[in-house]
Amino acid sequence: MFIQALDDTLVTHLVADAVTAPSMHNAQPWYFDYARHSRTFTLSLDLERAMPRADPTTRGMHLGCGAALLNLRVAAAHAGHQTRTTLLPDPHAPALLAAMRLDDSHEHMDESLPGLYPAIHDRHTSRFPFSERQIPENVRAALTAAAAGEGAQLTFLTTPHRETVLDLIMNAEGYNRMDAPREEEQRRWTHGTSSEEPTAGVPDYAFGPVKRGGSAPTRDFAGRRTVPGRAYADFERCPQLASLSTTSDGPADWLRAGQALERVLLLGTLQGLASSFATQAVEWPDLRWILRDPVSGTGHVHMILRLGYGPRGPRTPRRPVDQVLTIKP
Incomplete structure (x- = not known):
């Protein structure tokens, strides 16, 4: 079956959705590559954003990248694409965390993923008080x-x-x-x-x-500092x-x-x-x-x-997609 190459604009939009994920101290320790010929995204650690004191094993970095990977899966499903995801695809490249191939004929779409898409841009970490209302x-x-x-x-x-x-x-x-x-x-x-x-x-x-x-x-991210007002x-x-x-x-x-x-x-x-x-x-x-x-x-x-139940908190900054994505032939 012939499958048309994915438009680069859509690739960019998918990654823009992926990087709304939370990460430790909002360091955003991820990097994406997309190969047009194989219709495959790869996700890698950006080790320049490591925190050797608080996260010496990079476990926290992996958590953030895993969250971004889930967002990528959700965004792709919302756009109508089946995905096949392989974790740690190369044992000789530990910084290469995942490969996600689009429209793999052997995969079935997770029907629950598209419904999560509206929350991708609404989810924000809230460091504000919540009410005492119990979660049902x-x-x-x-x-x-x-x-x-x-x-x-x-x-x-x-x-x-x-x-x-x-x-x-x-x-x-x-x-x-x-x-x-x-x-x-x-x-x-x-x-x-x-x-x-x-x-x-x-x-x-x-x-x-x-x-x-x-x-x-x-x-308290202010640490020992005082934030006026x-x-x-x-x-x-x-x-x-x-x-x-x-x-x-x-x-x-x-x-x-x-x-x-x-x-x-x-x-x-x-x-x-x-x-x-x-x-x-x-x-x-x-x-x-x-x-x-x-x-x-x-x-x-x-x-x-x-x-x-309480305020969702404000948006926090994100790195531009062109800093975290490379599109290859």
């Missing part, structure tokens, strides 16, 4: 199933495990403040609105207010937290977890949920293992999600 059980079940569809487990935390996790996050935040090189690394990825590099990192308008009260975990606010007393984990803990698992994370976030956005991340404890190996489900004791936690 049917929505929780749908989010759990979404993660399972990508090979990961989403578990909503209950007391007392939630209290343990909150304590670990608070301890990790303290560790971060006492680690000067880590604090400096974070500072590299935060900036004021008038920064000379507004295409990546977390701008001060997205820091959210300073937490005055409440138990919700927040990450920044407001104070009370956060949730009983935050709704969920852990995202996989049974194993290698690069392929990290990519699956990233895809599961983004599928959960997109579905949650369609359900009217806001979201943010609490990764502080995950970034410290001696704390990360304690985050596991206390009942099963299995699984490797990659993310703690805070979900609820």
